[in-house]
Amino acid sequence: MRKLNADVVVVGGGSTGTGVVRDAAMRGYRAILVERADLAQGTSGRFHGLLHSGGRYVVADPLSAAECAAENAVISRIQPAAVERTGGLFIVGPGDDPDFGDVFLAGAKAAQVPAEEISPGAALRLEPRLDPKLRRAFQVLDGTVDGWQLVWSAAASARLWGGQILTYTEIVEIIRGSEGVRGVRAVDRKTGEAIEIECGFLINCAGPWAGRVATLAGVRPVEVVPGRGVMVAMAHRLVNRVVNRCAKPADGDILVPVHTVCVIGTTDVKVADPDNLAIPRAEVRQMLEAGEALIPGFQQARALHAWAGARPLVKDDRVDDSDTRHMSRGMAVIDHAARDGVAGLVTVGGGKLTTYRLMAQHAVDAMENQTGRRHPCRTADEICPGQTPGRNYLVSCRLQEREADRLDDQIICECELVSRRALLGLWDEFPQASLDDLRRQSRLGMGPCQGGFCSARAAGLACATGKADGAQATGLLRDFLANRWLGLAPVLYGDQVRQTALDYWIFQGALDVDHLPAAPNRPAEPPAAEDQGSPPTRRQASLACSAGPAVAGEGVSL
Amino acid sequence: MATALVIGAGLAGLAAAIRLAQAGWQTTLASKGLGGLPLSAGTVDVLGYAPALLGDPTGRVARPFETAAALAAHDPSHPYAAIGADRAEAAVGWLRDLLPELLTGDLKTNITLPTAVGALRPTCLVQPAMAAGDLAQNRSLAIVGPSQLKDFSPELCAANLARQTWQGRPLLATAYRIDLPARPDEADSPALAYARSLDQTAYQRRFAEAVKRRLKDEEAVGLPAVLGLRDRQAWLEVQESVGRPVFEIPLPPPSVPGLRLNDALTAAAQTAGVRLVLGSSVIGFAAAGRRLKSVTLRQAGRDQAWAADAFVYAPGGFESGALSLDAAGRLEERVFQLPLRGAGGSRLGGQETAADLGRLINADYWAEQRLFAAGVAVDQAMRPLDEGEAVFDNLHIAGGLLAGAVRWSEKSGEGIAVGSAAAAADAITGRR
Ligand SMILES: Cc1cc2nc3c(=O)[nH]c(=O)nc-3n(C[C@H](O)[C@H](O)[C@H](O)COP(=O)(O)OP(=O)(O)OC[C@H]3O[C@@H](n4cnc5c(N)ncnc54)[C@H](O)[C@@H]3O)c2cc1C
Ligand SMILES: Cc1cc2nc3c(=O)[nH]c(=O)nc-3n(C[C@H](O)[C@H](O)[C@H](O)COP(=O)(O)OP(=O)(O)OC[C@H]3O[C@@H](n4cnc5c(N)ncnc54)[C@H](O)[C@@H]3O)c2cc1C
Numbered sequence: 001m002r003k004l005n006a007d008v009v010v011v012g013g014g015s016t017g018t019g020v021v022r023d024a025a026m027r028g029y030r031a032i033l034v035e036r037a038d039l040a041q042g043t044s045g046r047f048h049g050l051l052h053s054g055g056r057y058v059v060a061d062p063l064s065a066a067e068c069a070a071e072n073a074v075i076s077r078i079q080p081a082a083v084e085r086t087g088g089l090f091i092v093g094p095g096d097d098p099d100f101g102d103v104f105l106a107g108a109k110a111a112q113v114p115a116e117e118i119s120p121g122a123a124l125r126l127e128p129r130l131d132p133k134l135r136r137a138f139q140v141l142d143g144t145v146d147g148w149q150l151v152w153s154a155a156a157s158a159r160l161w162g163g164q165i166l167t168y169t170e171i172v173e174i175i176r177g178s179e180g181v182r183g184v185r186a187v188d189r190k191t192g193e194a195i196e197i198e199c200g201f202l203i204n205c206a207g208p209w210a211g212r213v214a215t216l217a218g219v220r221p222v223e224v225v226p227g228r229g230v231m232v233a234m235a236h237r238l239v240n241r242v243v244n245r246c247a248k249p250a251d252g253d254i255l256v257p258v259h260t261v262c263v264i265g266t267t268d269v270k271v272a273d274p275d276n277l278a279i280p281r282a283e284v285r286q287m288l289e290a291g292e293a294l295i296p297g298f299q300q301a302r303a304l305h306a307w308a309g310a311r312p313l314v315k316d317d318r319v320d321d322s323d324t325r326h327m328s329r330g331m332a333v334i335d336h337a338a339r340d341g342v343a344g345l346v347t348v349g350g351g352k353l354t355t356y357r358l359m360a361q362h363a364v365d366a367m368e369n370q371t372g373r374r375h376p377c378r379t380a381d382e383i384c385p386g387q388t389p390g391r392n393y394l395v396s397c398r399l400q401e402r403e404a405d406r407l408d409d410q411i412i413c414e415c416e417l418v419s420r421r422a423l424l425g426l427w428d429e430f431p432q433a434s435l436d437d438l439r440r441q442s443r444l445g446m447g448p449c450q451g452g453f454c455s456a457r458a459a460g461l462a463c464a465t466g467k468a469d470g471a472q473a474t475g476l477l478r479d480f481l482a483n484r485w486l487g488l489a490p491v492l493y494g495d496q497v498r499q500t501a502l503d504y505w506i507f508q509g510a511l512d513v514d515h516l517p518a519a520p521n522r523p524a525e526p527p528a529a530e531d532q533g534s535p536p537t538r539r540q541a542s543l544a545c546s547a548g549p550a551v552a553g554e555g556v557s558l
Numbered sequence: 559m560a561t562a563l564v565i566g567a568g569l570a571g572l573a574a575a576i577r578l579a580q581a582g583w584q585t586t587l588a589s590k591g592l593g594g595l596p597l598s599a600g601t602v603d604v605l606g607y608a609p610a611l612l613g614d615p616t617g618r619v620a621r622p623f624e625t626a627a628a629l630a631a632h633d634p635s636h637p638y639a640a641i642g643a644d645r646a647e648a649a650v651g652w653l654r655d656l657l658p659e660l661l662t663g664d665l666k667t668n669i670t671l672p673t674a675v676g677a678l679r680p681t682c683l684v685q686p687a688m689a690a691g692d693l694a695q696n697r698s699l700a701i702v703g704p705s706q707l708k709d710f711s712p713e714l715c716a717a718n719l720a721r722q723t724w725q726g727r728p729l730l731a732t733a734y735r736i737d738l739p740a741r742p743d744e745a746d747s748p749a750l751a752y753a754r755s756l757d758q759t760a761y762q763r764r765f766a767e768a769v770k771r772r773l774k775d776e777e778a779v780g781l782p783a784v785l786g787l788r789d790r791q792a793w794l795e796v797q798e799s800v801g802r803p804v805f806e807i808p809l810p811p812p813s814v815p816g817l818r819l820n821d822a823l824t825a826a827a828q829t830a831g832v833r834l835v836l837g838s839s840v841i842g843f844a845a846a847g848r849r850l851k852s853v854t855l856r857q858a859g860r861d862q863a864w865a866a867d868a869f870v871y872a873p874g875g876f877e878s879g880a881l882s883l884d885a886a887g888r889l890e891e892r893v894f895q896l897p898l899r900g901a902g903g904s905r906l907g908g909q910e911t912a913a914d915l916g917r918l919i920n921a922d923y924w925a926e927q928r929l930f931a932a933g934v935a936v937d938q939a940m941r942p943l944d945e946g947e948a949v950f951d952n953l954h955i956a957g958g959l960l961a962g963a964v965r966w967s968e969k970s971g972e973g974i975a976v977g978s979a980a981a982a983a984d985a986i987t988g989r990r
Contacts, residue, residue: 281887281912288885299885410708410746420708453810456675460711464735470676470717477675478924485923492919492929493885501877501930502597506810508966510599512677514924515607515616517721 002188005198006032006164008367009184010205011171011213013037014044015147015353017205018154019360019379024203025163026382027364027375032197033155033163034186036170038437040151042274043207044353045440046309048231048265049258050242051075051083051143052354055090055115056249058107064330064352065111071355072141074380075150076392078357082149084393086257088142088242089123090115093293094133096247101136104246108140115140127239129295142242144258146393147353148440153384154356160385169195174202174217180343181217190432201371203363204347207312208274214347219340222347226274226310229266230283232491234291235302235448237262237395243294252290259395260416260447261304264291268311277308279490303491304448305484314349331359333366343370412461413454415447423458427467435459435480450496451484452503456511474516481507559584562986563853563864564832565840565893566872566880568593569972570957572823573653573979574870579830581987587832588855588864590839592820594877594958594971599808600783600815602650602661602683602976605629605638606668606969622668622682622973623647635903637960637974640936645984646977653976654683659790660822662686670694672701672780674710674807676718676731680969685815687785687793691805696778698730701807702769703782706739706747709809710782731780734772738765752784753814756792766799778803783815790818840873840893850950853893868952868986872979875933875958883929887915891934891959897944899961901931926964933961939985940978954982 006029010021013035024031035041054068076083092101101117108115116139123137124130155165166186173185175196183198206213211224237257245253256263267283284306291298314332331351336342348363361377368374383389398417410420426441427433435458438444444458445451459477462468468476492500507513560583564575567589575587605626609617612625619625627643629636638646647665654661663669663683671691673679678693690696699719703712716733723729740747740755755761769779783806786792797804808815827834835855842854844863852865873880873893881898883889887910889898898907900918910918918929934942934955941948942955956978958971965971983989 281915285885285887303885406746407743408745410706412708456810457708457711459675460708460714463714463717464711470714470721473714474675474718482923486921489919489921492915493883493887497876497883497929498879500927501875502811504927504930504966505594505597505877509603509969509971510808510810510813511673511675512679512969513675514967515618515679516675516677516718 001194001196003196003198004032006030007199008032008201008203009034009197009199010203011184012042012205012207012209013039013151013155013165013167014042014205014207015040015151015154015356016207016348016351016359016363018151018158019356020203020205020348020363021163021165022154022158022161023360023364023377023379024367025158025161026378031158031163032199033158033165034169034171034184034197035165035167036189038167039155039165040148040440042209043309043312044147044151046307047147047353048229048254049144049147049256049263050254050354051145052352053088053140053142054111054113055088055104055108055138055140055142056244056254058111058113058115059103060249061330062107062111064355065107065113067355067358068352069111069113069141071358072143074357075145075354076143078380078383079150079153079387080383080390080392081387082146082153082393084144084395086142086144086241088140088244089127090138090140090244090246091123091130091134091294092136092246093131094135095293096135096245098135100247101138104138113140127241127243129238130243131294131296136246138246142244144242144256145353146258150353150356153386156386157382157384166195171213171216176218176342180337181345201344201367202346203367204345205363207349208310210312210314210347210349217336217342217345219336219342219345222334222349223315224349225313225315226271227313228269228271228277228308228310230279230287230306230308231263231265232284232287232303233261233263233305235261235304238295238298238301245294252287255291255294259443264288264298271310274310277310279306279308279487281490284490300494302448302495303493304450304496305446305487306490307487312349331355331362333359333362335366335370337370346370412457413442413444413447415449415454416443416445418442418444418454420461423461424465427462427465431467435476436483439480445480445484449499449503450488451480452499452506455480456507471518474518477513481513560868561866562586562868562870563588563866564870564872565589565853566593566874566878566957567591567824567834567836568872568874568878568957568975569595569823570975570979571870571872572827573649573976574872574956574983575832576656576823576827576830577980577983578870578986579827579832581983581989583987585832586835586864586866587827588835588838588840590837594874595820595823596817597811597813598816598971599681600685600813600819601671601681601688601808602653602663602972603969604646604650604682604973606680608968618680620668621666623665626973633902633962635899635901635935635962637962637978640938640940640960641974641977641981642938645981646973649977649980650682650973652980656826657819657822660685660818662689670724672699672715672719672807674715674782674809676715678722678724682973685806685818687806688783688808688815689805690778690803691780691807693724693729696803697724697727698775698777699780700732700734700773700776700778701780702734702736702772704736704738704747704752706744707749707752707782707784708746709749710807715780715807730776732774732776736768736772738768749782749784749809749814750787750812752782753787756784756786756796757789759795762792762795763799766796769796770800773800773802776802778805780805780807782806783808783813787814787817843894845950848948848951850953868954870954870956870979870982870986871959872956873959876930878958880959881932883910887911889932894942894949894953896934896942896949898932899935901928901962901964903935903962906932926967928964930964931962933959935961938981940982941985954985956982
């Protein structure tokens, strides 16, 4: 058993937890973050990718709107490489109420969310694929954000300030003394080793799992209602700005350009288990129909991949719990000393990725309220490490990099322009990585062919550079293909069926990967990637893949 | 002279057109593009695996046509049932004899070849450049590849081979690298660039020398399948310089052996007198009762009615876009809206419900994806059937469009394509 100690333990390595460990470390606390999978494998890697301008909330939730507007500017500044400043539009379509535009503008003004009306013609010049019958359009400062890049750069900052981060480590017990929380017990999920961390404070940032973690502390139940949302990535950027429907928020009314694709979302269905998120075909279809209302012909466009995430909404007694969209999206910070008489414990829930830094600030403030010590929050002042001030992400960044090295390097993934050197660099940094881990870092296999060409190359490279032996490399390849499929099967229609047939011809027809030893239909040795430290059980394997764009759980229904 | 129109330039379409022209029919082949051949391994697979039939868990097939006959008896909805295993055997033999420089095999037994990731793939006919990879002949292998070719990892191939046994004996395989770009100073040389360089004598020697320097005492040398595109003797030159048997290992597309087969068949079609009209899509048809009178060909934006006495429709399956499934779940054959059947003869087509699709698309990637067994059911003349009746008397189906098999799982694509092409052509010309 390993023993550690810290001033504060943070549970959950999503945006919230990473923000908290960074904030606490910057305030001088010895802080340890404990995450049961990899960073941003929960909701923060399975969201929609929108860095809110606040526009979406100006009518229903002006406070959230104002917070978003302020945080949008902060995040764009301190984590520029995670953010693309695309700008956004709110569109009153032919079937929408044009008067809502006035309500929208008034709300934006009151919440101090910059918004400006432009003519339909001007909107069509900016985004020619929009429905030409649109009635009104408003420009806002929406951006797009890569959740993984955001979380990793916050984590890098936390480490710089002395914060420790334990991934693939699950909290299984919260130790309480008469004074309150004294420590936690955790298990290293790769090695099985038990870990005990002595600490004076625990901040629960377990997102949709926060209710379960609170239960470990033995406090009165914290009700978290996971609201499942399905999103679909479409090949190419059908739009270059975030396009919102200017109406009362509903399902599938936002189209977000992220990297090389654009993402339509989302649905919102209350579910019982955040570990088991289905992607029903009916919901995919609903998204495509909603996309049609923004972009005529949307249903004929090519879908690449679908995934689902669970909104970590903390239940608010004022609304009916069947409607999770209208529950408080604002953040909830629960001080368990005040609520339950258990000192040393705070639970943070709700909120948005956009406002993660502010949530973290409130959470650490709540801790200091309990402990009586006070330090200023400095997370908005300092740029995260590895970032160039003012250099936001551009979709053309990769092209520029490849232009520079195209004569002396190989491109392993053509769809996403991942070079051999870039991939090997990541592999050196994360020697235990599965191809899915590398995918999240590099976008390997996330383009139109969904790994059809790059995954065998990557497995071959692992073997060629001694990162894996034959069995392990085969395991990496097989796991990657199976995991990509979870998000492909629900969107199998149109051109993606052709792509899938081609990919099957390659892997089964030409390479016969299905008959390499250790195939699932011939139970022999367990897949090699598992000894390599990628997740050891099937459920965990699906977890690993699920940081998306991908899907959660085994329960893919079609 | 009687006229035939063949639609599709894949293996099935080319084979049918050649056979029709050989029988004296005035034959036109119209296709919107190239078929799957340039993307395929360049071998002729007849039947590689039949786990449901053979009882043993791998289901590896040793005698392809014998097992195809058993499969046809076991599952009457399988394409080999309508084609007939003996007709398929005769057709594959005919193809081999048509291209004696490019295809070899005894038809009776499958040959087992290493794939680029080191799996042991059974196939019926291989190209001469691949033949020394037959594991029945050589077991101690050097696997060699250039560092500049990203689609081939000799390390992965050799490591996986070395984990397996063949007929009870372990395989020995060692990986070696050579440092030789296809063109000077290239870091990322595609397979086709190597093949074009290897069409040249000077480069053949340089390549062979580089390989030879690496070898120890292995019996045979596995190389990526890039040993010449135009020069059919290139592999022999390399083999001679290397001084021991060499064999090609097929790569992911675009595939050099696949292109060779495609080029050879296209040339054979021209020699036989087939008129090729590429870049033309069939978008509609005109019929009188059960007689198809003409199809509408769209070429460079112009539509034209093309009449013929008989038609062979060989448009491939989902991969070529001949079958489609749209966002709303509508599954259809695009040109004639022919009735569709799935695995085991199940009825398909029209609007599939979410539950139907749940059965057709398995959430487990490695399970059989029954969607890809969808296609058209036919009679022995390869005429499309609707409730047991031919839809048209003079329209015949060949290749990937036939219902009842997931070809990449069982490794049967080319056998079904050639067998059905011959059956269709023979039904038209009355040959037995
Ligand atoms: C469908 C959808 C779309 C969204 N779109 C947007 C958007 O476009 N823009 C935006 O700003 N916000 C969006 N959000 C909201 C945003 O994604 C979330 O608010 C945010 O990611 C929550 O982060 P978190 O860190 O609180 O939770 P999570 O990211 O879920 O992190 C919780 C972590 O806790 C870990 N954990 C759980 N139990 C334990 C344990 N016992 N021990 C150790 N670790 C544990 C989990 O593995 C997980 O990684 C969206 C949410 C959803 C569901
Ligand atoms: C990447 C890849 C690897 C493969 N590997 C193997 C393998 O290892 N083993 C195996 O058994 N098989 C393999 N195959 C399949 C095999 O080579 C054959 O392609 C397959 O069996 C189907 O042959 P086909 O002639 O019926 O169709 P295709 O080869 O798909 O040809 C269809 C033709 O019809 C044309 N067409 C379609 N619709 C129209 C229209 N409306 N009007 C005009 N023209 C039209 C297309 O342009 C094309 O020329 C592979 C295929 C691919 C793509």
